[in-house]
Amino acid sequence: MSANEPTGLWLVGARGSVATTAVTGLLALRAGLTAPTGCVTEREPFTRLGLPSWENLVVGGHDVVCTPLDKRAEQLAESGLIPPRVLAATTTGLQAADTEIRDGYHPATHTGSQAEAAEHLTSDITSFRERHGLARVVVVNVSSTEPPVPHVPEHDSLSALETALADPTRTVLPPSSLNAYAALRAGCPFVDFTPSPGMRLPALHELAVAEGLPYAGSDGKTGETLLRTVLAPMFTARALRVRSWAGTNLLGGGDGANLADPTQAKGKLDSKARGLAALLGEGVTAPLHIDNVPDLGEQKTAWDHVSFEGFLGARMSLQLTWNGLDSALAAPLVLDLARLTAAAHAAGESGPLGALAFFFKDPIGSDEHRFAEQTTMLTEWAESLGERRA
Amino acid sequence: MSANEPTGLWLVGARGSVATTAVTGLLALRAGLTAPTGCVTEREPFTRLGLPSWENLVVGGHDVVCTPLDKRAEQLAESGLIPPRVLAATTTGLQAADTEIRDGYHPATHTGSQAEAAEHLTSDITSFRERHGLARVVVVNVSSTEPPVPHVPEHDSLSALETALADPTRTVLPPSSLNAYAALRAGCPFVDFTPSPGMRLPALHELAVAEGLPYAGSDGKTGETLLRTVLAPMFTARALRVRSWAGTNLLGGGDGANLADPTQAKGKLDSKARGLAALLGEGVTAPLHIDNVPDLGEQKTAWDHVSFEGFLGARMSLQLTWNGLDSALAAPLVLDLARLTAAAHAAGESGPLGALAFFFKDPIGSDEHRFAEQTTMLTEWAESLGERRA
Amino acid sequence: MSANEPTGLWLVGARGSVATTAVTGLLALRAGLTAPTGCVTEREPFTRLGLPSWENLVVGGHDVVCTPLDKRAEQLAESGLIPPRVLAATTTGLQAADTEIRDGYHPATHTGSQAEAAEHLTSDITSFRERHGLARVVVVNVSSTEPPVPHVPEHDSLSALETALADPTRTVLPPSSLNAYAALRAGCPFVDFTPSPGMRLPALHELAVAEGLPYAGSDGKTGETLLRTVLAPMFTARALRVRSWAGTNLLGGGDGANLADPTQAKGKLDSKARGLAALLGEGVTAPLHIDNVPDLGEQKTAWDHVSFEGFLGARMSLQLTWNGLDSALAAPLVLDLARLTAAAHAAGESGPLGALAFFFKDPIGSDEHRFAEQTTMLTEWAESLGERRA
Amino acid sequence: MSANEPTGLWLVGARGSVATTAVTGLLALRAGLTAPTGCVTEREPFTRLGLPSWENLVVGGHDVVCTPLDKRAEQLAESGLIPPRVLAATTTGLQAADTEIRDGYHPATHTGSQAEAAEHLTSDITSFRERHGLARVVVVNVSSTEPPVPHVPEHDSLSALETALADPTRTVLPPSSLNAYAALRAGCPFVDFTPSPGMRLPALHELAVAEGLPYAGSDGKTGETLLRTVLAPMFTARALRVRSWAGTNLLGGGDGANLADPTQAKGKLDSKARGLAALLGEGVTAPLHIDNVPDLGEQKTAWDHVSFEGFLGARMSLQLTWNGLDSALAAPLVLDLARLTAAAHAAGESGPLGALAFFFKDPIGSDEHRFAEQTTMLTEWAESLGERRA
Ligand SMILES: NC(=O)c1ccc[n+]([C@@H]2O[C@H](COP(=O)([O-])OP(=O)(O)OC[C@H]3O[C@@H](n4cnc5c(N)ncnc54)[C@H](O)[C@@H]3O)[C@@H](O)[C@H]2O)c1
Ligand SMILES: NC(=O)c1ccc[n+]([C@@H]2O[C@H](COP(=O)([O-])OP(=O)(O)OC[C@H]3O[C@@H](n4cnc5c(N)ncnc54)[C@H](O)[C@@H]3O)[C@@H](O)[C@H]2O)c1
Ligand SMILES: NC(=O)c1ccc[n+]([C@@H]2O[C@H](COP(=O)([O-])OP(=O)(O)OC[C@H]3O[C@@H](n4cnc5c(N)ncnc54)[C@H](O)[C@@H]3O)[C@@H](O)[C@H]2O)c1
Ligand SMILES: NC(=O)c1ccc[n+]([C@@H]2O[C@H](COP(=O)([O-])OP(=O)(O)OC[C@H]3O[C@@H](n4cnc5c(N)ncnc54)[C@H](O)[C@@H]3O)[C@@H](O)[C@H]2O)c1
Ligand code: NA
Ligand code: NA
Structure with missing residues (x-):
């Protein structure tokens, strides 16, 4: 070639x-x-x-x-x-x-x-x-x-x-x-x-x-999941214990309309969940939502809230807001x-x-x-x- | 040994x-x-x-x-x-x-x-x-x-x-x-x-x-900089162009009081800035602040705002809020x-x-x-x- | 008395x-x-x-x-x-x-x-x-x-x-x-x-x-809804047009466990939705979630994303993260x-x-x-x- | 008339x-x-x-x-x-x-x-x-x-x-x-x-x-300060004690370039600080920054972090991210x-x-x-x- x-x-x-x-x-x-x-x-x-x-x-x-x-x-x-x-x-x-x-x-x-x-x-x-x-x-x-x-x-x-x-x-x-x-x-x-x-x-x-x-x-891994596969290994490498990783995705466009239907969204949610479990194991509470918000048009806004534990049980958190043009x-x-x-x-x-x-x-x-x-x-x-x- | x-x-x-x-x-x-x-x-x-x-x-x-x-x-x-x-x-x-x-x-x-x-x-x-x-x-x-x-x-x-x-x-x-x-x-x-x-x-x-x-x-790399060294390589690997990376750190405790003095903070700010330039090159606007907020006590809250460019010049952003107990x-x-x-x-x-x-x-x-x-x-x-x- | x-x-x-x-x-x-x-x-x-x-x-x-x-x-x-x-x-x-x-x-x-x-x-x-x-x-x-x-x-x-x-x-x-x-x-x-x-x-x-x-x-109005009843009138007074108001609530504690059940949560979600409609009218996309995240204990974290329109159709947004101890x-x-x-x-x-x-x-x-x-x-x-x- | x-x-x-x-x-x-x-x-x-x-x-x-x-x-x-x-x-x-x-x-x-x-x-x-x-x-x-x-x-x-x-x-x-x-x-x-x-x-x-x-x-009150004058009275009305209110403003455009100069920014920062003190009294830690971030163009992004105290000394916080087109x-x-x-x-x-x-x-x-x-x-x-x- x-x-x-x-x-x-x-x-x-x-x-x-x-x-x-x-x-x-x-x-x-x-x-x-x-x-x-x-x-x-x-x-x-x-x-x-x-x-x-x-x-x-x-x-x-x-x-x-x-x-x-x-x-x-x-x-x-x-x-x-x-x-x-x-x-x-x-x-x-x-x-x-x-x-x-x-x-x-x-x-x-x-x-x-x-x-x-x-x-x-x-x-x-x-x-x-x-x-x-x-x-x-x-x-x-x-x-x-x-x-x-x-x-x-x-x-x-x-x-x-x-x-x-x-x-x-x-x-x-x-x-x-x-x-x-x-x-x-x-x-x-x-x-x-x-x-x-x-x-x-x-x-x-x-x-x-x-x-x-x-x-x-x-x-395709283009937004929230991309961040997760980048950040989750950091917690592991630093021996920090992730307790929960909650996510909400707001999106409009054709994909938003389609995924508003829970049946259609199931595949997407499943593939995201599999990824997190593969990275952090099974014990992490991980609620995840996809919402159709038509006025956002082609823009996708994702919020992730990670709660983790450190030395002496210290409770800490990380929040992410991703603002991407999906396409x-x-x-x-x-x-x-x-x-x-x-x-x-x-x-x-x-x-x-x-x-x-x-x-x-x-x-x-x-x-x-x-x-x-x-x-x-x-x-x-x-x-x-x-x-x-x- | x-x-x-x-x-x-x-x-x-x-x-x-x-x-x-x-x-x-x-x-x-x-x-x-x-x-x-x-x-x-x-x-x-x-x-x-x-x-x-x-x-x-x-x-x-x-x-x-x-x-x-x-x-x-x-x-x-x-x-x-x-x-x-x-x-x-x-x-x-x-x-x-x-x-x-x-x-x-x-x-x-x-x-x-x-x-x-x-x-x-x-x-x-x-x-x-x-x-x-x-x-x-x-x-x-x-x-x-x-x-x-x-x-x-x-x-x-x-x-x-x-x-x-x-x-x-x-x-x-x-x-x-x-x-x-x-x-x-x-x-x-x-x-x-x-x-x-x-x-x-x-x-x-x-x-x-x-x-x-x-x-x-x-x-020691424990908070905002840790995240930066994890996330910056993602943008590079994905050929996305980071335009600005702004940061604000709010902290109390002894370290907060000490770093409230701009002379003392200089070393810290310099070491953080060197890191970002090493990761992303020189063209990134990167304002950075450390504020002493005594009521936060031992907690450190850092906010980062990353603005980046994608395909066809698309303007996107990532925000992070880190809530850590520094010690x-x-x-x-x-x-x-x-x-x-x-x-x-x-x-x-x-x-x-x-x-x-x-x-x-x-x-x-x-x-x-x-x-x-x-x-x-x-x-x-x-x-x-x-x-x-x- | x-x-x-x-x-x-x-x-x-x-x-x-x-x-x-x-x-x-x-x-x-x-x-x-x-x-x-x-x-x-x-x-x-x-x-x-x-x-x-x-x-x-x-x-x-x-x-x-x-x-x-x-x-x-x-x-x-x-x-x-x-x-x-x-x-x-x-x-x-x-x-x-x-x-x-x-x-x-x-x-x-x-x-x-x-x-x-x-x-x-x-x-x-x-x-x-x-x-x-x-x-x-x-x-x-x-x-x-x-x-x-x-x-x-x-x-x-x-x-x-x-x-x-x-x-x-x-x-x-x-x-x-x-x-x-x-x-x-x-x-x-x-x-x-x-x-x-x-x-x-x-x-x-x-x-x-x-x-x-x-x-x-x-x-009782103690968190996200409190903020909404404070902020929504601002948009109205300023003639700004709210397009969507998305919300996610993460909570643990007894209330978190109870509201994890969609049947129980219905009353709560309904009362929140009625409030937003009363404030901003019916045309606002307003997905809302309550997630049970046990590790948060008595803490409640709520994220709201408001998308609104201004002069000449300008698209703008406001994000809120509320971190409250509910009780x-x-x-x-x-x-x-x-x-x-x-x-x-x-x-x-x-x-x-x-x-x-x-x-x-x-x-x-x-x-x-x-x-x-x-x-x-x-x-x-x-x-x-x-x-x-x- | x-x-x-x-x-x-x-x-x-x-x-x-x-x-x-x-x-x-x-x-x-x-x-x-x-x-x-x-x-x-x-x-x-x-x-x-x-x-x-x-x-x-x-x-x-x-x-x-x-x-x-x-x-x-x-x-x-x-x-x-x-x-x-x-x-x-x-x-x-x-x-x-x-x-x-x-x-x-x-x-x-x-x-x-x-x-x-x-x-x-x-x-x-x-x-x-x-x-x-x-x-x-x-x-x-x-x-x-x-x-x-x-x-x-x-x-x-x-x-x-x-x-x-x-x-x-x-x-x-x-x-x-x-x-x-x-x-x-x-x-x-x-x-x-x-x-x-x-x-x-x-x-x-x-x-x-x-x-x-x-x-x-x-x-003109168009962004962060608008929010502050809306939100601060809520804390007062609810008898909650604000401890700190930190703010960072990222902006490009002509105003950003001009305010990058600390002398020019002084008037703006002073007028913002006066407002907060008038709303909440003098005891609130309130660091405030304006950063010139040219790539944001006409967009202004402001982050506010409010730390407040409630019943029995409970420590809580509110974060805001405002994304406005200033003009x-x-x-x-x-x-x-x-x-x-x-x-x-x-x-x-x-x-x-x-x-x-x-x-x-x-x-x-x-x-x-x-x-x-x-x-x-x-x-x-x-x-x-x-x-x-x-
Ligand atoms: N960042 C991203 O945009 C991203 C990331 C991962 C996966 N995806 C996936 O990419 C796909 C496309 O996303 P999109 O935003 O372009 O959606 P879209 O709705 O804009 O486009 C989908 C297109 O597929 C067409 N189509 C539907 N059924 C078809 C069929 N049976 N045969 C041929 N064409 C058919 C539709 O008519 C439409 O033109 C979606 O499945 C989405 O989940 C997108
Ligand atoms: N995550 C983190 O906490 C973190 C990360 C990176 C770097 N650091 C650095 O670690 C250091 C300690 O942070 P901290 O939060 O414990 O601060 P701290 O103010 O609580 O403790 C510093 C201690 O050093 C002592 N000290 C000062 N001058 C001394 C001297 N000349 N000789 C001996 N002792 C002296 C002080 O009395 C004090 O007890 C700081 O320099 C901080 O920047 C901390
Ligand atoms: N900020 C807030 O905490 C807030 C705001 C608005 C509304 N509320 C409402 O206040 C209520 C209490 O919240 P909580 O966090 O204390 O919950 P919780 O689960 O800690 O307490 C509820 C108590 O009610 C008891 N209970 C259940 N059924 C009962 C019955 N039939 N008769 C008598 N007692 C019964 C339970 O045993 C439990 O002790 C919830 O309905 C919650 O939605 C709380
Ligand atoms: N939301 C907002 O945009 C907002 C809110 C509050 C206050 N303001 C204030 O409004 C002003 C204008 O903001 P902008 O974004 O349009 O700035 P800009 O830099 O785009 O425009 C300022 C204009 O003033 C002109 N100018 C400068 N000196 C002058 C002089 N001596 N005589 C006549 N013209 C002169 C400049 O040439 C320029 O065209 C700024 O002072 C800004 O702080 C703006
Ligand atoms: Na740190
Ligand atoms: Na403004």
Whole structure:
């Protein structure tokens, strides 16, 4: 792989807030209109890996809504996420990018078997790859969070799964998993930036390994959880005993509206809770809330209150208020993940990429939640990739 | 060295808040009255190093005030730092420990040359070592913060320094440095838990190396700075651009009263500012205040406001409020430092112990401010010590 | 009424945290051990009203647990609510006060009709009044919060209610309302410091008016809501538009454990929400949480995030973190309410005392939630009471 | 006076951030582009007073910089203060308004006596009044904060002052006071929105009264101080004892740069401190900082930490973080003050308008700092104005 090899980034949820910010940013980076702030792959040692350049990253995707990318970007500009100057300079590019977006799969509108739906998704991706002469396409899921899926035996074996997919009376896979299946069938690595079920089914793992495809996830780590994975190890290293870690997240935007529904929020809350327990053990009281506060728009405000005990039982506390623009935090990571996963694919890696835990709330293929250790793992892995390719 | 080797801990500022908490805690640990929360050396891998046990740590020290340890502990109990139960159980032990405290050096009360003062201090320490049959004594400075000292040529060479010390008309060294000199002359390693000049003079480094003595410092990292060294690397690793990092510290207690004086506070503010610049570079606006708020007593409240920039120039912020009992955070580290420095001495290390940067705002012998890296350095160093001894 | 007239304070929930703090504080005030900080009736113009003095306030009550007052006070001292010095000086007084506590009514342990239970409660109160030769007894409910009660027709008419009470197969009243009924039947004014149904049934209002008895409530305003009723009017007066007001309450203690149950918390959350809507209208997004965080003990930490709009649509915010010891805030108000309600009774007032809205989250007899207006109402009412009596 | 009477608003500092926001907002209000959020005079009962309508408010002013209003508005739009939509619609109006701005007085550029300078300023104002056929002109100072002025005897008597003004070798008045003098000499009421000396000299009071002119000030109350005057009375009303009230203000913009200079900041810090002492008495520890943090642009972030004591000495705290766009808070008040002062002038009031204390950190003509009382005073005064005129 080299910086000159054209690479595809296929976004599931391509007209959402994260996707639109990522595409707008990519266009702005290409035009030299903005610095790559927030892009990890623009730092050492990643710059030495010959990752696809901004020019060589081509974007397409699926979505189930029709608002074109330039209109979505306009809305994001109004809410302060995209500078007016950048919007003006990228409108044409966004319109062009929008022509590469195809109708996504949604159970409410689909008729026929899920196998047919998957074939449709797959062929959208392969024709995108061929049309643009791409060396490879990385599929990244940035669509709306789905609720957890109940377990059925078909999730455990590829052949059983494919039988069920062929049955037009069944809807055995949630959309995120059907998209993952379609991506793998198109020969593409899959990255799940959401907490949805996605790749987390044994049958899909089986398929990835069989096809020699890498995958990564899940749930991009961009705010409160990022802070937690940075701060919790401090308490441990200093032998301080955390007693409670309470959190409240206020957010508007599409994600806020979606997560206002407790069923949808469950996956998100679960992935956050797993992380804290992995870092601090089970004895910590950890109430956690996600509230939809529409007037905050694209802004997310999170408050964390940590109560801890020190020498002679001293009671102390730490409070954090995080004020982030969620999509501005997520978008550069989506570009990073596309580049790094492309490199992993080029290097022949297959199965879960645990070294990408750095990017995720609930890392697949790794139990490491401590941010400093994740940083080291990522760096060492990237360097080894570079060496293997050299 | 083994856990059974009796080791001295000589505290400069032995009747202060940090010292009193450390001694009370040591007595409570010996009596099994409290868990070693906040003691880093009670965690893996340090527990495998054969560090001096609580029973084998004998305490003495210098101070310039007369309030005995048990009275000081009573005051600390009233302000919530020491549980009543622990106070009751340790009063006798504190009275005994107080008999090992000698009059410290203070320029305002001393007559004669500083050389004479140093000899006096030295002999207090050596007679303590002999009286208790100690394998070694670690001297730890926890006395009031001093202002920075202006540079004079005598600070650069041991022989020039000793000539000046002998001159009864001069006061060439600030108390912290005179205490360091006296400790080294007594053959003892010296740890500076304060931001005072202490060991930071070339002539004293010369002496330490000549005598084959290790030393460490400076300025215990227990609150706001601890958080900064944990959080700043996160912004760097994520390629986010920190624009400003403002801080306000409210504190009462002896330290609050002392730091209310801008001259005294200068050393503290300087050591904090150096740390932030080392972590994030020079372009960050970083106003910093220390306010004396007597009603807060032993509690320290610090507020930090971090403003940072992300993708497409997005403006975001993080706020922190730290609510700590300063002496409860400092005291176990004083015990840790005594143990680890004793081990370094036993292993024959000399000069600055950069591997102890983990404990300090302004580490001597290391430019590493990132907490995770400091943790790794400390752990690896401790393991190598163990191996060398084994 | 005069300061020399002995007055009873009968506490429902007499061994709870609020009650124990109130009784301990009363004993400490009598002994001159503490200043009356937090006691509104010790300020002008209330000091001129001839309210019952601390010496003339006699305490008794009902509870359903057996831990005696001095043991409960010991626990509160451990959690930092009662100073050790005060505990030591009041232990004997607390033991004496505990002899005036009788077994309360609980549906789980009671057999027989609720009418019988009420008679029992009434006779406990009347015999207390006679035993101590009291001019009057004010009954204050500080027992555990109950869930809202479903409406039944018997709640609307006294005669229908009394028929149902006599039926041993029914449990028509929740405990708080049965206690209110019993208090009124004993000829005593009733104050509800909790959000429980209490006096909020038309049949009980009918009884109070028939008996010429005043009553007040409900839900003591001591923390987050106090701040809201102070701050919301500022936004209105300045023509700023509040868009959202999110809140999270972390609390331990008995109240924390009880409110962890969403059913029990409902009353509390409802009374808070009603207040905000009364202050700012209906269009404000206002998610609100109560979390049980046992390690916080008696401490309550509340975080509020207010998002508001100014000139030209400017988006701004205010954050609050309140760190209170709930019972220390509540206890002096319980004493204030006892004194003021006694004065109202002496002055011949009957029905709801809307002028006491100052003290309550969900004032009965008043729609005024603005704190400044409540302060004026209280002061003017108190002055008029004084004049009527003079 | 009636809503149809054309009224002038003459801004000293007419191209600053507050002034530009006020003028842009006025244009937007006239065009019906924005709601009058933040405008107190658009609420009851002020709407019934026949105050000058937006159409009848004509703007001019002095400044010492040349950046025209539309360019300044462009900068403010970039920093998020003015919506792009509003900027586009008001550019022409801003250009027109800019033609009414004249060169202000600055000691560094002026030659000749201050009397000559004052005549120049006066004639700018009177010719503006005549040119537009205005019933009256209110002069509002929104220029950069000046340091406190040392007292000289000439400040105490009008005749002595005028002798000194005529002396070309002296600079007896700071610019704010010279502007006030010139305004009064033009027969105009003067409002000081800044903490500068302005009208606070006995000689100028003498002149105002002699000319029958009202005046008001000083230092617009828009953020931290607003909160303090709302919250401090709560502690008093509840008999809670405030022990310390610490504050830190982070701000960028022109005001931030100016206040970074401790000499300039002194007036601001003094006016804030006076307010707190007036509210809570002298015994409160109250450290206060203003930090220039350029990257915050027009945003102001203030953190307040209040420590207070309750029943039985309980130690509690309240923290506030205020995130305001300073000029968006100030601008509508400037319009309100122009309207209300015009009404006072029309009603024949002269001397300090204490009833406007509601708007100021350091009210002239009133000792009332409590916000609720100020609100009542303002409302009652406005109603009495209305009655007098009716
Ligand atoms: N910081 C962050 O923003 C962050 C962090 C971690 C995870 N995430 C996750 O990223 C996802 C996207 O967030 P967002 O803020 O962009 O949300 P959004 O609501 O703005 O966008 C989601 C998009 O997905 C589309 N979509 C929904 N169902 C689809 C389907 N079946 N097929 C194709 N497209 C579909 C929607 O139409 C919409 O355009 C969410 O799941 C969120 O939880 C975001
Ligand atoms: N978390 C922390 O508490 C923390 C963290 C970093 C550094 N420190 C530093 O530790 C030191 C002690 O803090 P503290 O809170 O115990 O202060 P303190 O004021 O309670 O105690 C200082 C003691 O030093 C004594 N002293 C002063 N001059 C002396 C001299 N010349 N010789 C001997 N004794 C002398 C004083 O009499 C006093 O008993 C301070 O310098 C502080 O800055 C503390
Ligand atoms: N700031 C405050 O503390 C505050 C403010 C507003 C309202 N309140 C309300 O005051 C009440 C008391 O709070 P607390 O912190 O003392 O709680 P707590 O749990 O410590 O005490 C409640 C007491 O009521 C007793 N009780 C329960 N059911 C009873 C019954 N049927 N009859 C008699 N006694 C009964 C319990 O045994 C317990 O002793 C709660 O309802 C709380 O919501 C408190
Ligand atoms: N919320 C608020 O914004 C607020 C609140 C209270 C007080 N104030 C005060 O309002 C004033 C204006 O604030 P700003 O943010 O607009 O500041 P700014 O720096 O943006 O504007 C000040 C303007 O005054 C002009 N000026 C300076 N000296 C002058 C002179 N001698 N004559 C005429 N013009 C002169 C400057 O050129 C500049 O255009 C400041 O004094 C500030 O302290 C503002
Ligand atoms: Na500290
Ligand atoms: Na302000």
